[in-house]
Amino acid sequence: MAYCPKCGIKVEEDNRPCPLCSFHIPKVNEKRDAVVRVRKFPKTANPYPAYLRRVLNRIFIFITLLVFLAVCLLFYIDYEVNEMFTWSRYSNLSILAGWVFLYFSFGYLQSFYKVIIGIGLDAFILLLGLDILNGSLQWFFPLAFPIVAGTTVISISYWSVIRALSVRGFNMIGFFFMAIVILSMWINFFIHNYRNETNPFNWLIVTVLQIIPVLLVMIYVKYGMPERIKQKIARKFHL
Incomplete structure (x- = not known):
């Protein structure tokens, strides 16, 4: 019409x-x-993410070339000096593990869960390889394995709770400190167990002493800190 x-x-x-x-x-x-x-009207598009991705790709390629050159150079120096590969095996394994860690840190995986699991597997391989190169599996299974596994599980649990409860602001910081305390308790237990110094009573005392300061700080931030200071800190750190 x-x-x-x-x-x-x-x-x-x-x-x-x-x-x-x-x-x-x-x-x-x-x-x-x-x-x-x-x-x-043209389509709206933000060119910054694509530009940042190209810059990060170039930086990562440059780092990869440096890692390749460093590994070759260390193997060459070790073989020329000792006529066999000795210390370079430890160094190059650590360098390659660091390169894998950078790969997960450069945002090639969008899922936070995959990043945590990938970094955990990288740490497993690194520590297992160092223990094998040392000639025997003395400390990997009783010490390194449970610590890395606990760190991975606690990290995944923390992120899951944050997403499930939609935690924001100071509450996120509080949950983070609680996760750090739990992780410290976990690591402390296996270190003492590895040294055959495990005393449940002493471990319980240390655990309580670690939790109480965090709880006091969280209670003060929740109920005692002035709202003006909260807002100022939130604006400062984008909480």
């Missing part, structure tokens, strides 16, 4: 001129005008 531009009555598209005022009604292609109106 069209309208007469002079008198404003509704007219059929094929009525030429207007049946009321005899004004000549120009022919309008509504489909073409709709396409023109749609294409008038």
Whole structure:
């Protein structure tokens, strides 16, 4: 349906001129005008993420080349000096594990869970390899394995709780400190167990002494800190 531009009555598209005022009604292609109106404005797009991704890719490629050169150089120096590979095996394994850690840190995996699991596996392989190169598996299974596994599980649990409860602001910091305390308790237990110094009573005392300061700080931030200071800190750290 069209309208007469002079008198404003509704007219059929094929009525030429207007049946009321005899004004000549120009022919309008509504489909073409709709396409023109749609294409008038360009699509909105933020070029910054693509630019940042290209920069990070170039940096990572440069680091990869440096890692390759460093590994080759260390193997060459070790073989020239000792006529066999000795210390370079430890160094190069650590360098390669660091390169894998950078790969997960450069945002190539979008899932936070995959990043945590990937870093955990990287730490497992590194520590297992160092213990094997040492000639025997003395400390990996009783010490390194449970510590890395506990760190991975606690990290995944922390992120899951944050997402499930939609925790924001100071509450996120509080949950983070609680996760750190639990992780410290876990590591402390296996270190003492590895040294055959495990005393449940002493371990319980140390655990309580670690939890109490964190709880006191969380209670003060929740109920005692002035709202003005909370807002200032939140703006400062984008909480």
